[in-house]
Amino acid sequence: NYSIFDGETTYTWSEGQKTGTKISLDCLSDLESEEVEVEEEVETENDAEEDFADSLKDAQNLKCEDYQETDFEIPEGIEFIDQCDLLEAQQKMLEGFNQ
Numbered sequence: 001n002y003s004i005f006d007g008e009t010t011y012t013w014s015e016g017q018k019t020g021t022k023i024s025l026d027c028l029s030d031l032e033s034e035e036v037e038v039e040e041e042v043e044t045e046n047d048a049e050e051d052f053a054d055s056l057k058d059a060q061n062l063k064c065e066d067y068q069e070t071d072f073e074i075p076e077g078i079e080f081i082d083q084c085d086l087l088e089a090q091q092k093m094l095e096g097f098n099q
Contacts, residue, residue, distance in 0.1 A: 004074055011074050020080045027084035031091060 003012045013020025074080075 004072060006074070011080055013075065013078050013080070018078060020078050021083050022080040023083040023087075027082075027087070031084075031087055 001012065001014050003010060005011075008026075009022050009024045011020060011022045
């Protein structure tokens with residue numbers, strides 16, 4: 001998997017795939033300001049962060065290489081799907097559960 005942040009938007013894709021995802025900082029900020037506090041979600045996020053940290057400890061067979069400027073360009077030929085609409089819909093659904 002690859003990710004590039006251009007200062008405004010994060011783009012994520014996998015090698016050999018024709019689609020990827022993108023999400024802007026503005027969208028994330030808007031979602032955070034309307035955040036619904038659900039205790040289970042917070043616990044899940046904390047568990048995910050711990051799992052990620054543990055996976056880095058166990059990383060083996062890493063291959064580091066010098067980078068080229070082109071390594072940090074958003075690739076052409078990939079359709080990036082904006083995740084903001086999906087996240088907003090999920091947030092509205094959660095709000096409905098809490099009413």
